[in-house]
Amino acid sequence: MTISAPSTAWPDGLLLAYYGDDFTGSTDAMEAMTAAGVPTVLFLTPPTAAMLARFPDVRCIGLAGSSRGRSPAWMKEHLPALFARLAALGAPILQYKVCSTFDSSAETGSIGCAIDLGVRHMPGLWSPMIVGAPRLKRYQVFGNLFAAVDGVGHRLDRHPTMAHHPVTPMGEADLRLHLGQQTARRIALIDMVVLQQGSETADAVLSTRAGADTPVVLIDVLDDATLLAAGRLLWEQRGEGVFSASSSGLQYALAAYWRALGLLPQQAGLPTAESVAAIAVVSGSCSPVTAGQIRWARENGFHTERLVLDRALNPSMRDAEINRVVDSASAAIQRGISAVVYSAEGPNDASVLGFDAMAATAKLSRADAARSVGTALAEVMRRLLDQADLQRIVVAGGDSSGEVASALDISALSVIAGLAPGAPLCRVWSDNPRRDGLQIVLKGGQIGGDGFFGEVVAGRPINT
Incomplete structure (x- = not known):
């Protein structure tokens, strides 16, 4: 392939367009770009010309999706049209944004x-792939993916959560082998x-790896130096345009290189937010990290309420169960007490x-039952917003975030403040005046420390 000379200026128009395979990952990518100084907006449906006109200075556009929990048949039906819409925006990089723990399987x-x-x-x-993201404690070395938990690094196939994930357990840390189970495409x-x-x-x-068969080319990222090198390689060898399935490591890598060229400020970051009296949280996450956050909330004055799943999955009991948890949480919020409604407390919870x-009792497939839980949590949040005076809310869990965000008349999101890496505080853009301006955090299961929900109330990190 032709080797291009380094560019010292951005091209006109968009720099990047991406589809996020879940909602929390989509906001993670938006946060990385915004914090670096690249104006970014995340849409929940393909943006129309009128929607784009509201953001004349945007340089990066995201589209939040739900493909992480979908089958290849669903992908083949839905993704081509979405990719075509994003490609038509003219950005030189089209990204399929994946989780930094590479959640996926052939099915x-x-x-x-x-x-x-x-x-x-x-x-x-070539189709570049950057998965490592040191800021998120994700590292790729010789093609193998590692993640740190509580300061201890784990190969992904020995990771305490990902090795035992209920849907997409990681049985192989070498991403070439793991990805090779999902595609016949050449992988380098x-x-x-x-x-x-x-x-x-x-x-x-790279010139020996690239070819007309458009191979996937993974790029190791271990530290800031390799992150910068990965960003340089991707940007300078983008040619007329590339498609990249990558985590937000791609955003961090590009930002590092653009910063080195002087195109972005050296001191990047996000502002902190003001505190609020109370928040509402709904959680569909089964992660032990989120379980620790629920326990912390309970021990620190939050009202916590379990959504009983066998009732939520029973059509004759579903509405009553939703009303029960809404009434309980709403009463707490009206007293100035933050409330957490959750469907599970860790991977060993009886509901998990x-x-x-x-699911079998409800005559639902596992996937349909999981989606039903998500829609129940979405309805809980919708009713809470209608009953209680809330300025700021949180959704924990990637699938739950998608269901809740889709139920709240949200057109787009933009980042307004930083919290934990990968879970920014966002502003809601909506044609519904009751939703426009709402502040929301979409938090992945593995994101944040024990006191994260307290940080959302305070608008800044707190001592936990």
Whole structure:
């Protein structure tokens, strides 16, 4: 492939357009760009010309999706049109934004399927993949993905959560092998040794990897130096445009390189928010991280209320169960007490261990039952907003975030303040005046410390 000289200026128009495979990951990518100084907006439906006109200075556009929990058949039906809409916006990089823990399998959330569909919409001779994101404690070394928990690094196939994920357990940390179970496409690697040898070596190696078959080329990221090198390689070798299935590591890498070129300010960051009297939280996350946050909330004055799943999945009991938790949470909020409504408290919760049996009793598939829980939590939040005077809300769990955001008449989101990395405080844009201006946090299961919900109330980190 042709090796281009470094660019010292941005091209006109959009720099990046991305589809997020879940809602929390979509806001993570938006946060990374906004914090770096790149104006970014996340849409919940493909933006119309009128919607885009509301954001004349935007340089990065995201579209929040739900493909992480979908089948390849669903992807083949829905993703091509969405990719085409995003590609038509003219950005030189079209990204399929994936989780930094690479949640996927051949049957559910297939990243390989998404790549096979997406590369058709961009002319590039390679499909770069950046997954490592040191800010999020995610590291890729010689193609293997690692994540740190409580200061301890774990290979993903030995990670305390991802190795036992209920839907997409990680059985292989080498992303070449894991992805190879999802696509027949050629998969190559630019490893950290190549990156450390400098740009000429990396460009030369890439020229031997790229080709008319548009291979996936993973790029190692271990630290700030390899992050910068990965961003340089992607940006300078984008050619006429590339499709990239990557985590927000792509955003961090591009920002690092643009900063090195002087195109972005050296001191990036997000403002802190003012505190609020009380918040409402709904959680569909089964993560032990979120379980710790629920326990912290209970021990620190929050009202916590469990959504009883066998009732929520029973059509004759569903509305009454939703009303029960809404009335309880609303009464707390009206007294100035923050409320958390949750469906599970960690991976060993009885509602998780017994979920298949509850789904079978309700005559639902596991996927349909999970979606039903998400829509129940969405209805809880919708009714809470109608009953209580709320300025700020939180949704925990990627699938739950998608269901809730879709139920609240949200057209778009923009970042207004930072909290934990990967979970910013966002402003809601909506044609519904009751929703426009609402502040929302969409939090992935693995994001934040124990006191995260307290931080959302305070608008800043707190000592936990």
